[in-house]
Amino acid sequence: xxxxxxxxxxILTIISLIHIIWANGIFWPAKDEYSLVKMxxxxxxxxxxxxxxxTYIxxxxxxLGGIFALWGGGIITLxxxxxxxxxxLFLLAFVFGTRGLAPLIVGKKLGEKTEPYKxxxxxxxxxxxxxxxxxxxILLVNS
Numbered sequence: 001x002x003x004x005x006x007x008x009x010x011i012l013t014i015i016s017l018i019h020i021i022w023a024n025g026i027f028w029p030a031k032d033e034y035s036l037v038k039m040x041x042x043x044x045x046x047x048x049x050x051x052x053x054x055t056y057i058x059x060x061x062x063x064l065g066g067i068f069a070l071w072g073g074g075i076i077t078l079x080x081x082x083x084x085x086x087x088x089l090f091l092l093a094f095v096f097g098t099r100g101l102a103p104l105i106v107g108k109k110l111g112e113k114t115e116p117y118k119x120x121x122x123x124x125x126x127x128x129x130x131x132x133x134x135x136x137x138i139l140l141v142n143s
Contacts, residue, residue, distance in 0.1 A: 001142050005073020008135045011128070012066035019059035023052045042117025065092050072139035086143060093136035100130030 021028060022036065030036035037046050049055065068088045070076045078085070103126050113121065 001073045001139060002075055004135045004138055005069045005075055008069035008132055008139075009066035011132065012062050012069065016059045016063040016066070019055050019062065022049060023055035023059065038114045039116050039120065042113035042121070044112060044114050068092060069136065069139060072136070072143050082143075086140065089136050089140040089143060093133050093140060095133075096129045096136060097133035100126045100128075100133055102126065 018028075022040075027033050027036045030039050033049055034047055037043070037049055041049070050058075067076070067078075068085065069092075071078050071085050072089045103121050
């Protein structure tokens with residue numbers, strides 16, 4: 001379980017750091033802000049990235065998910081009741097699983113997404129979320 005927890009932590013930490021980079025106005029891996037919006041947000045009506053504050057909040061939440069993975073894998077301990085660990089692992093598995101299945105479930109109900117977001121969602125974002133969800137399920141079952 002330790003390896004799964006470490007992998008989830010590493011993935012979520014990298015994603016969190018990328019969000020911090022974006023919050024600081026660096027548009028990597030895109031060439032400009034609008035291209036980044038089309039790549040990672042996918043909303044046709046959006047021209048700018050979400051606010052710096054919101055992006056930092058998202059980065060912190062993603063990082064905390066990684067911390068809960070380490071706790072669920074027995075690598076660290078937190079001064080919290082074990083039921084909080086189990087609830088957090090369940091919620092993280094649910095959120096990442098829902099996000100991973102969203103393109104299949106909702107389809108066009110949420111509106112049309114821009115390219116390259118639509119393609120990246122199918123080949124990277126959604127599958128990665130499903131893998132992370134499975135990891136959280138494994139941690140939950142073995143906690």
